[in-house]
Amino acid sequence: MSQPMIQTKELSKYYGEIKAVDRLNLTVYEGEIFGLLGPNGSGKTTTFLTLMGLTVPTSGTATVGGYDVIKESRKIRKIASMLPEGAGYYEDLTARQNLNYICQLNDIPKLEREKMIKDLLEAVGLADSADMKVEKFSRGMRQRLGIAEVLIKKPKVALFDEPTIGLDPQGTKEIREMMFRLNKEQGMTVLLSSHLLYEVQQTCQRVGIIRKGKLIAADTIENLSKKLADKWKVTVELELLGASSELIREIEGIKGVTSVNQENNKIFVHMETDKSKEISETVTKHGATILLMKPKEHSLDEIFLEYLKESD
Amino acid sequence: MSMAGALTICRKELADHLGSRRYIVLFALILVLSTLSAYQGTEYIKSNPNAGFMAIFSGARFGFSFTYLMVFFGPIIGLALGFDAINKERTSGTLSVLLCQPIYRDSIINGKFLGGTVALSLLAACTIGIMCGVAMPILGFGPGFNDALRIVLFALLTIVYLTFWLALGLLFSTVTKKTSTSILLSISTWLFCSIVITIIAALIANFIVPIQMPGGTFNPGAQQTSEYRELMQRRATIQMNIQRISPAYLYNEAGSSILGTAGGMFGFGELGRGSPFQRLELAQALATRWPQILAIVVGMIVCFAITYMLFLRLEIRPEG
Numbered sequence: 001m002s003q004p005m006i007q008t009k010e011l012s013k014y015y016g017e018i019k020a021v022d023r024l025n026l027t028v029y030e031g032e033i034f035g036l037l038g039p040n041g042s043g044k045t046t047t048f049l050t051l052m053g054l055t056v057p058t059s060g061t062a063t064v065g066g067y068d069v070i071k072e073s074r075k076i077r078k079i080a081s082m083l084p085e086g087a088g089y090y091e092d093l094t095a096r097q098n099l100n101y102i103c104q105l106n107d108i109p110k111l112e113r114e115k116m117i118k119d120l121l122e123a124v125g126l127a128d129s130a131d132m133k134v135e136k137f138s139r140g141m142r143q144r145l146g147i148a149e150v151l152i153k154k155p156k157v158a159l160f161d162e163p164t165i166g167l168d169p170q171g172t173k174e175i176r177e178m179m180f181r182l183n184k185e186q187g188m189t190v191l192l193s194s195h196l197l198y199e200v201q202q203t204c205q206r207v208g209i210i211r212k213g214k215l216i217a218a219d220t221i222e223n224l225s226k227k228l229a230d231k232w233k234v235t236v237e238l239e240l241l242g243a244s245s246e247l248i249r250e251i252e253g254i255k256g257v258t259s260v261n262q263e264n265n266k267i268f269v270h271m272e273t274d275k276s277k278e279i280s281e282t283v284t285k286h287g288a289t290i291l292l293m294k295p296k297e298h299s300l301d302e303i304f305l306e307y308l309k310e311s312d
Numbered sequence: 313m314s315m316a317g318a319l320t321i322c323r324k325e326l327a328d329h330l331g332s333r334r335y336i337v338l339f340a341l342i343l344v345l346s347t348l349s350a351y352q353g354t355e356y357i358k359s360n361p362n363a364g365f366m367a368i369f370s371g372a373r374f375g376f377s378f379t380y381l382m383v384f385f386g387p388i389i390g391l392a393l394g395f396d397a398i399n400k401e402r403t404s405g406t407l408s409v410l411l412c413q414p415i416y417r418d419s420i421i422n423g424k425f426l427g428g429t430v431a432l433s434l435l436a437a438c439t440i441g442i443m444c445g446v447a448m449p450i451l452g453f454g455p456g457f458n459d460a461l462r463i464v465l466f467a468l469l470t471i472v473y474l475t476f477w478l479a480l481g482l483l484f485s486t487v488t489k490k491t492s493t494s495i496l497l498s499i500s501t502w503l504f505c506s507i508v509i510t511i512i513a514a515l516i517a518n519f520i521v522p523i524q525m526p527g528g529t530f531n532p533g534a535q536q537t538s539e540y541r542e543l544m545q546r547r548a549t550i551q552m553n554i555q556r557i558s559p560a561y562l563y564n565e566a567g568s569s570i571l572g573t574a575g576g577m578f579g580f581g582e583l584g585r586g587s588p589f590q591r592l593e594l595a596q597a598l599a600t601r602w603p604q605i606l607a608i609v610v611g612m613i614v615c616f617a618i619t620y621m622l623f624l625r626l627e628i629r630p631e632g
Contacts, residue, residue, distance in 0.1 A: 015629070045630035054411050054628040077414040084412065085630070088405025104320040105413040149409065 002030040005157050005189040006051060011060035012213075013046050020046040022213035023060065028157075028191050033183050035204030036193040037304065043213035044193035045085055048161050052082045065156055081155040083146045085162045091135040095126055095145050098134060099152065106153045120148040124178065140171035147178060157189040158182070164199060176203050197304040209307050216307055225303050234274050238267040239292035240283060247286045254278045268296065317415030318423040325427025329393055330434075338389050339435050343442060346378050350443035353377075354450045365455045366462065368447040369571050378443065379567045382470055383560045384506050389435065390474045391498040393428045394481020396491040398623065403490065408628055421623045425475075425482060425616060432474040440467050462594055466570045473563040473608055479615035486622045505558040513554035517547040559608055566604040569597035 006028040013021040021043040028034040036044050049055040051064055053073025062069045064076045089098050099117045108116060121127045124144040129137070137145065143163065150158050160179070164172040180203070182188045194200050200207050201221045208218040217224060240247075248267070252260050257271045257279075269279060276293065283290055329335045353368030360367075369378045398421075401407040410420060440463065448454045455463060480501065484494040521543060555561040572594070598605075 020630075041630075049408075049628055049630070052412050054408060056627075074414055074416060077412060082412045084405065084408040086405045087409050088401070088407075089409075090406060091404070101320070101324055102409075102413065105317060105410070105415055107316060107414075146409075153414065 002032075004028065005030045006034075006062070006064050006191060008047070008051075008062040009060055011047070011050065011062050012058045013043075013050055013055065014058045019213050021050065021057070024210070024213060024215055026208055026215055026218070028189060030156075030189055031183070031187050032206060033179065033190040033192070033204045035200035035207045036191065036210055037195070037197060037200050037207050038193070038210035039195055039308065042210045044210060045161055046213075047210075048082060048084070048159050048191075048193065051159060052077060052080065078153065079156045080159065081150040081153055081157075082159040083143075083150050083161060083163060085165070087142075087146045087149075089134040089137075089142060089145060092133060094131045094133055095121065095137070095148075096130045098145065099148055102149045102152050108152065116152070120151055123151070124148045125174070139166050140168065140174070143167060143171065143175060144178075147175070151182070154186075155188065157191065160190065160192040162193055162195070164194070164196075172199065179203060197301055209304070211308050216310075224307070234271055235296040236269045236271070236274075236276055236279065237292070237294050237296050238269060238279070238283075238290065239265060240267065241289040241291055242286075243267070243283075243288050244286065247283065247288055250282050250286070251279055254282065317413075317419035318426065321410075321415075321420055321423025322426040322430070325397075325424050326430050329427065329431035334392050335431060335435075338385070338392060339438075342381060342385060342389070342435065342439055345376065345381055346439045346443050347446050349377055349381070350447045351450070354447050357451060364572075365447070365451070365453070365459050366571050368443060369466070370568075378440070379564055379571070382473065382567070383564050386470075386474055386563065387477045387502040387505055387560060388498075390428075390432060390477020390479075391481040391484070391502060393431060394424075394478045395484050395494045395498045397424045397428070397482050398485040398626075399488055399491050399494055400485070411628060417624055418620065421482070421486075421620055425479065425619075428478045428482070429471070429475050432478060433471045436470045436474060437467055440470070458594065462570055462572060465594075465598075466567055469563065469567055469570060469605065469608075472605075472612060473559065473567075476559055476608055476612035476615065479612050479619060483615050483619040483622075486619050486626065505560045509555055509558045509561070513551040516554055517551040520550055521547045523547075556604075559611055562604040562607050566601040566608070569601045570594070572597065 004027045006026065008024050008026045011021055011024040011026075012019065024043070024047060026036075026047070036047065038044050046055065050057050051062060051069060053069055053076055056070060065079045067073075067075045067079075069076060090101070093101070096117055099120060100113060103113045103117065118127075118130075121130045124147050126141060126144055126148065129141060134142065134145065147163075150160075163179075164175050167175065176199070179190055179192070183190050192200075192203065205220065206218065207221055207224065209216045209224075219227075248260055248262070251257060251267075251269060254271075254275055256273055256275045257269055259270045261268050261270075269275075274295070276295070280290060280293065350368040353370065357363045357365070357367050398407070401410065411417065444455070444463065454460075481494075481498060484497045485491075488494040488497065523543065556565075
C-alpha cells in the first residue's frame with residue numbers, strides 16, 4: 001500500500017454554530033485520484049481551504065505530504081496546488097502574463113519561465129490564446145488556465161475544487177483527460193471535489209461521500225454500489241403486445257418475483273434475483289410479444305442519494 | 313522572511329497603478345494644477361523680490377497652492393490606490409489563488425502597501441520636481457541649499473501624508489467585502505476630512521463663542537475693540553483644534569511651516585490675521601510642528617498595522 005498523501009484526523013471547522021467540517025477522517029493515498037463527493041454546502045470547499053492553509057481548523061489535525069496544515073502550511077503550498085472553486089485571474093492581463101506572475105510567486109528562475117509557460121500553455125491547449133486577455137476567455141479556457149497555474153510548481157498533489165462546474169460536456173471531458181494524464185504521467189495525487197456522482201465515477205479510483213462535514217463512506221464506486229445493490233431488489237421493465245391479466249398473474253407466480261405493477265402500458269416486475277429468462281418464457285408461452293424488456297438500473301445518483309439518506 | 317514574494321507583488325501592484333486610468337487621471341490633474349500654481353508663484357515672486365523661491369509652493373494670492381491641492385486631492389489620491397486592493401482580489405477569486413502560492417500571507421499586504429507607496433512617491437516627487445523645473449528658468453534662479461532642504465523635507469512629508477491615505481484605503485478594502493462599500497467609505501472620509509470638518513469646526517466655534525452684535529446691528533467700531541479681537545482669537549483656536557482631527561489639516565500646518573509659507577491658506581485665514589507674515593526658520597518649523605508630523609506618521613503606522621493584522625486573520629470562506 002502506498003503512503004498516505006493527505007490525512008485528516010478528527011478535522012473540524014466551525015463557523016460560529018455551523019459545523020462546516022465535523023470530525024472528518026479522510027485518507028488519500030499517494031498516486032491515486034480521489035473524489036470527494038457531496039451536496040452543496042457539505043464541507044468540501046472548507047476541507048480544501050483547510051488543507052492548503054487558507055483557513056485554520058477549529059480542532060483536529062491534518063497533514064499534506066507529511067506537513068502539518070497549521071504549522072507548515074507554506075511547505076504544503078510548495079508541494080501542493082489547488083484550483084479553488086471560482087478561481088479568478090487578472091482579467092486585464094493575458095494568459096501568459098497571468099502564468100508569469102504565478103511563476104514569479106513560485107520563485108521560478110527567469111530563464112526557465114518562458115519555456116515553462118510555453119509548455120504549460122501547450123499542455124492545456126491554450127497555446128493559440130496565450131496573448132489574449134483573460135477577460136475574453138470562455139469558462140472552459142479559464143479552467144484550463146487554472147490548471148496550468150496549478151501545474152507551475154510541479155506539485156506532488158493537486159486539489160481541484162469543483163473543476164468542471166459550469167463546463168460543457170466537451171470541456172468536462174478535456175479536464176478529466178488532463179487529470180488522468182497528470183496522474184498517470186507524473187504520478188500526481190489528485191483530490192477533486194464534485195457534487196456530480198457521474199463525474200466522480202468517470203474520474204476517480206476512490207470516492208469519499210461527505211455530508212454535513214462528515215465522511216459517510218469511502219471506497220471504490222463499485223464497492224459502494226455493491227453494498228447497496230444487495231439491499232435493493234432487481235426490477236425489470238416490460239412492454240408487451242397482447243398482455244392478458246392471466247399472463248400477469250402467471251408472472252407474479254414465478255418463484256422469486258415479489259410483485260408486479262402496471263403503469264400505463266409498462267409493466268414493472270420486482271424480484272429477489274434476476275428472473276428475466278423465466279419471464280420471457282412465460283410471455284412467449286402465452287403468445288404475447290415482448291416489445292421491450294430491460295432491467296431498471298439504479299442510477300448512480302440514486303446510489304448517492306441513498307447513501308445520503310442512510311446517514312440521516 | 314520571504315521578501316521575494318512581497319517584491320513580486322509590489323512590482324505587479326506598481327505596474328497596475330502606473331497603467332491604471334485612475335492613477336494617470338489624478339496624476340495629470342495634480343501635475344497641471346501644480347504647474348499652473350508654480351507659474352502663478354513666479355509671477356508673484358517677480359513683483360515681490362523678497363518673497364523667495366518657496367513662494368512657488370504658496371501659490372501667492374491665487375488661493376490654490378500645491379499644499380492646498382494636496383489637502384484637497386491628497387486623500388482621494390491615496391484612497392484611490394488602496395480602496396480596492398484586497399476586496400477586489402477577494403471578489404474576483406484571485407486572492408485564494410494568491411494564497412495557494414508558497415508565499416507568506418503578509419507578503420501580499422506588504423507588497424500592496426509598498427507598491428502603492430512607490431506610486432505615490434513618484435507622483436509627489438515628479439510633481440514637486442516639475443514645479444521647480446518650471447519655475448527656475450522663469451525666475452532665473454533656483455532654491456539655495458536651505459530651500460532645497462525644505463523642499464526635500466516637504467516632499468517626504470507629502471509622501472508620508474499620501475501613504476497615510478493609502479493605508480486607510482487598504483484598511484477599508486480589508487474590512488469590506490465589496491468595493492462599492494469601500495468606495496463609499498473612501499469618498500465620505502475624503503469629503504469629511506477636506507470639507508465637512510471645516511464647516512463643522514466653524515459651526516461649533518460659533519456655538520461656543522457666539523458673536524453678539526450689540527443692538528443687533530452691524531457696528532464697524534466694534535471690530536476694533538480688543539474684546540472683539542480676543543473673541544475672534546478664541547473662535548479661531550477652537551476651530552483650529554477641531555480641524556486638527558483631519559490629517560489634511562495637520563499636513564497643511566506642518567507643510568506650510570516646513571516651506572516657510574505659513575499662514576493664509578485653506579479657509580483659516582483668521583490664523584494669520586493680525587500677525588505679520590513671518591517666515592519660520594526650518595529648525596524652528598520642525599520644532600513647533602513635530603506633533604503634527606508625528607500624528608501623520610503614527611496615523612499611517614496605526615492604519616497599516618490594523619490592516620496587517622486583519623489581513624493575516626482574514627478567513628477565506630467558501631463563496632468568498
